[in-house]
């Protein structure tokens with residue numbers, strides 16, 4: 001059960017902006033409005049005025065429309081304290097452990113560096129807004145952080161409740177699936193998810209939200225500590241009961257995906 005009504009707003013070629021409405025209070029937030037035009041058109045269609053603009057990280061395709069929305073709707077802009085210098089002017093700068101209130105819905109702030117060093121995620125109301133850290137069947141490129149940081153961030157997200165619905169920054173699932181199957185070919189849950197993704201995309205529908213339980217079972221980047229994945233990458237150790245270093249496995253996965 002979620003206290004939030006969540007609507008997807010497609011932007012650019014494969015970004016998602018999210019509009020959230022706390023059902024009880026009617027309070028509205030917009031996550032990562034990269035493009036003002038798409039966000040404003042959708043919000044007007046919904047009849048929603050955003051009280052909050054929640055930013056996950058500083059990339060232009062996530063923040064580009066924030067100032068225009070703030071000017072138009074008088075919204076408060078929330079973003080990472082650690083990245084304040086390269087985000088639009090923030091009304092509230094947040095860090096790990098902070099709570100953002102949307103009406104009666106509490107959204108907890110998690111610091112998840114790796115894609116960028118100041119990347120944050122928001123979790124609450126049964127939903128995880130993971131930006132470009134965790135994608136369905138994939139994860140963001142490490143533009144700024146290290147493999148150890150990114151793996152740590154992903155394991156932090158992986159530890160959240162099974163029932164969470166993941167709302168990520170891009171519709172990359174089908175292309176991520178093509179890579180995932182090369183490193184985890186015998187994973188039945190992955191094959192089921194790929195069939196689902198293929199059917200959704202063929203029908204022109206989003207693959208988002210994804211469930212965290214599914215991602216834990218199918219996303220190779222959440223499975224770098226699974227011996228099966230290490231073995232596929234040739235990183236399993238002798239004797240065979242020794243566990244490969246998950247950071248090394250994760251780094252090898254990410255590098256392989258970068259050149260896929």
Ligand SMILES: [Zn+2]
Pocket residue numbers: 057059062115132
């Ligand atoms: Zn990004």
